[in-house]
Amino acid sequence: MxxxxxxxxTDEKIGRYLEANxxxxxxxVIIxxxxxxVGPSGDPHPFKICLGCCRVVIGEPNYCGTCKWPMCSEACEKIAQHAKFECRVFKNAGVKPSNDPQDYQNINILRxxxxxxxxxxKYETLMKLESGPVDKKKKVVAPKEVAEFILKKCNQKSYDNELLGKMAGIVAINSFATTDRLSLQIAPRMAALLFYNASMMSHDCVPNTSWTRVENSDNTFSIKVWATVPIKSGQLITTQYLDVTRPQIERRAHLQETYNFACSCKRCSDPTELGTFYGxxxxxxxxxxxGYMISEDPMKASDATWKCNACGNSAPYRECTVPIETNVIEEMRVAADEVELERILDKHADVTLHPNHWLMMDVRTEIVKRLINSVPTIKEVDRRVDRAQKMLDYCKALNKIAExxxxxNNRIKARSSLYVQYAEALTKGDGDEVDKELDKIEEVIRKGEEMNVFES
Incomplete structure (x- = not known):
């Protein structure tokens, strides 16, 4: 390197890692x-994704003239990462278009x-990446859906099952996914990228680096990783393997299942999650x-006893948290608009859940997604200012967690701060100066999206 x-x-618990020397x-800039x-992301949402640029195809798609899969444009079907890879395979085998997330993951493996x-x-370098916590004595077996897609659907019978299993593991645990959760206008890019050096970084739920994807002039992609805080010699250089805004128990379970290690970072070990009371x-x-119920031993996950930090009352995790969280999740699922989401917030924030609880943050995120486009269109000034103030309150709460x-200088926190500025500008009502300020902030956000600065 x-x-x-x-x-x-190398460490027995976390595997390979990168230590600052x-x-x-x-x-x-570190890397x-x-x-x-590069390939389409196997995101859990069933989107049609362009196999050329990996952006979500919005509206009626173009179709590749060769394989008939959805594309953004004729230019995209000529991009090498599609044209020289699965395109001819799909044509020869008659593989029909799909918006199944697993099929997009399978395309990455095929590429x-x-x-x-x-x-x-590049292939030899790729094969040096970790493919998962595999017992060397056991034979690697490809997931059924991977073998079905590549060997049968694509008729690529030259690949043996063990190689398929290894490659599936490499893609699963080393991919850097790029998405944009709060876009103003641009169709989000749902891409998965594989790198060698960047894959050596270990995970932390409060990472000390941030990264962005760089789109090169020849339609290839690079990564730029920088230190968000000072890193001392001997410290681990860390990134995030998953969305760290997810709850602690969910994060640790995913890391254990996918990467075979139980995260014991400073945040995961703290019952208050760094004073945020996030769960x-x-x-x-x-x-x-x-008082608030928090885990007595976060490392025990759902088996831990939870205890009130004020009165000392205690109860099992499944009794004190699961019922209320399940209820809120269902309320969110059926909420039709931001008004109903705000009712959920009023009903539960500091009533059944801590105001910073991850579900309350999810509700605020969903509200902001709606308000960011609707508030500027409200013609009645007083009402627009009132809704903008609400949006500002939600953005500030989200920004506090981001901090x-x-x-x-993390890109995700930078995006969060920009939305605070945007909401603040909206609260100022009408006037040329306000319009200029909004235009300026919108341009910064849009430029950031175009340059992939805010993708995560």
Missing amino acids: NGLPGVVK RDIRQGE TEEALM CLMLKEANMK AVKCTKCPKGK AFYPG
């Missing part, structure tokens, strides 16, 4: 490298397999009504 301010080491300044492979013919050097629920028996979980 010549030129990098770190060295790769000198002090790294805040903002210093820049070209992607070994990686075909890389051996297209670029042997805390209101104590129903607290005489003062001010805790994404410290320093």
